[in-house]
Amino acid sequence: MPLPTTQTAAIKTGSGDTAKTELQSIPIPQPGPSQILVKINYSGLCASDKSLLRDEWTFSGVTMQPQTHGIVGHEGAGVVVTVGSDVQDLWKEGDRAGIKWIASVCRKCEFCTNGVDECHCPEQVNSGFNIAGTFQEYTLTDARYATRLPDGVKDEEAGPIMCGGVTAYVACKRSAVRPGQWIVLPGAGGGLGHLAVQYAKAMGMRVVAIDGGDAKRDLCLRLGAEQFIDFNTTKDIAAEVKKITKYGTHGVVVTAATKAGYEMAPHLLRPGGTMVCVGIPKDSTVIAGAPPIMMCLRKLNVVGSVVGTLKDVEEALEFTARGLVHPTLTHGGLEDINKLVDDMDAGRLVGRAVIKISAS
Numbered sequence: 001m002p003l004p005t006t007q008t009a010a011i012k013t014g015s016g017d018t019a020k021t022e023l024q025s026i027p028i029p030q031p032g033p034s035q036i037l038v039k040i041n042y043s044g045l046c047a048s049d050k051s052l053l054r055d056e057w058t059f060s061g062v063t064m065q066p067q068t069h070g071i072v073g074h075e076g077a078g079v080v081v082t083v084g085s086d087v088q089d090l091w092k093e094g095d096r097a098g099i100k101w102i103a104s105v106c107r108k109c110e111f112c113t114n115g116v117d118e119c120h121c122p123e124q125v126n127s128g129f130n131i132a133g134t135f136q137e138y139t140l141t142d143a144r145y146a147t148r149l150p151d152g153v154k155d156e157e158a159g160p161i162m163c164g165g166v167t168a169y170v171a172c173k174r175s176a177v178r179p180g181q182w183i184v185l186p187g188a189g190g191g192l193g194h195l196a197v198q199y200a201k202a203m204g205m206r207v208v209a210i211d212g213g214d215a216k217r218d219l220c221l222r223l224g225a226e227q228f229i230d231f232n233t234t235k236d237i238a239a240e241v242k243k244i245t246k247y248g249t250h251g252v253v254v255t256a257a258t259k260a261g262y263e264m265a266p267h268l269l270r271p272g273g274t275m276v277c278v279g280i281p282k283d284s285t286v287i288a289g290a291p292p293i294m295m296c297l298r299k300l301n302v303v304g305s306v307v308g309t310l311k312d313v314e315e316a317l318e319f320t321a322r323g324l325v326h327p328t329l330t331h332g333g334l335e336d337i338n339k340l341v342d343d344m345d346a347g348r349l350v351g352r353a354v355i356k357i358s359a360s
Helices: 047-053 155-174 193-202 214-223 237-245 259-268 292-297 310-321 334-345
Strands: 006-013 020-027 035-045 076-083 096-099 102-104 138-142 182-186 206-211 227-230 249-254 269-277 301-304 329-333 352-356
Touching: 006 334, 020 334, 035 096, 035 155, 035 334, 047 334, 076 138, 076 155, 096 138, 096 155, 102 138, 155 193, 155 249, 155 269, 155 310, 155 329, 155 352, 182 193, 182 237, 182 259, 193 206, 193 214, 193 310, 206 214, 206 237, 214 227, 227 237, 237 259, 249 259, 259 269, 329 334, 334 352
Parallel strands: 182 206, 182 249, 206 227, 249 269, 269 301, 329 352
Antiparallel strands: 006 020, 035 076, 035 138, 035 352, 076 096
16 A cells, blocks of 8 residues: 555644644655654653653753654654665564654764663754654654564553653663662652553562552552552651661662652662662752762762663563563543643653554
8 A cells, every 4th residue: 555645743833831732734754765664553652752842941952953843752663664775674564663762873983882872872863852753643763773663562552661661671770779679769650650660570679669649559559569658648758768678778760850859869768779860850950969978978879861772672672572561551642642741740640641643
């Protein structure tokens, strides 16, 4: 069947807190020699998409670039429909492919060639930031950096793993928590947090989940948390963590992009513990860390974590293929993006939002 010439896309209109997306008909692009064209079946909705749509990171100079044509989205999963002339040995029509936040790297710089740091390639290209993202029916991507989706992983689950899943997985690795040791996850019932609970459990960690309400309690315990702390009813969270773990946890992953979350995190750690920074606040005054005397006397570690390498994504998907990690999904269509963004901003969103892009 020949491809249509036009497609539907969700295009950003307006700016700041009042920015929205509206559905428009746009041309379907043709791949260059090293690209593939992917028909997107599902795309996750990430907090980063919200931040880009609503210009929340302008204080750091991170704003959507004109090359995106107003299209965000970076958790795409679908099927290859056209293959560029130089990469026909890598892909064929009908293959299943995933598109990530990092859509392409140079494969030549020090960070690309050392085997572990390609996420810091200075020439990287990012979906929904400086190229058009996955909130459109057909998306171009670099064939050499697209992810091959494994059997046993549905597109609706694969999409959110392209960013949310791999981010949670890599953050757990960055925590340096070993099997049998404690990790604490504030915001454990959220889009990233509920994935971190599952990865941490599957990696042998003992999970203390922090969130609010009975629904979040039930979710976190069902997903594998050993203990749950309700911030609505617990006056001293740090004291409760120490009561559970005796000396504090070995690691804490801060997924919530809040000042309170970053201020609390170091106080949950035992000596030698590691705080992993993941959530990116829109408030430029938020600082990650603790007073120097606390850092020194308790020998604390503070590390940052951002998405993951091509290999990390493959590993994250394998947990789902093995039946160990499954995103809790709230479904919607392209026409629902504005409502889902509002729900995310208000903390009403359950699990991870996933957008049905194209009819299968």
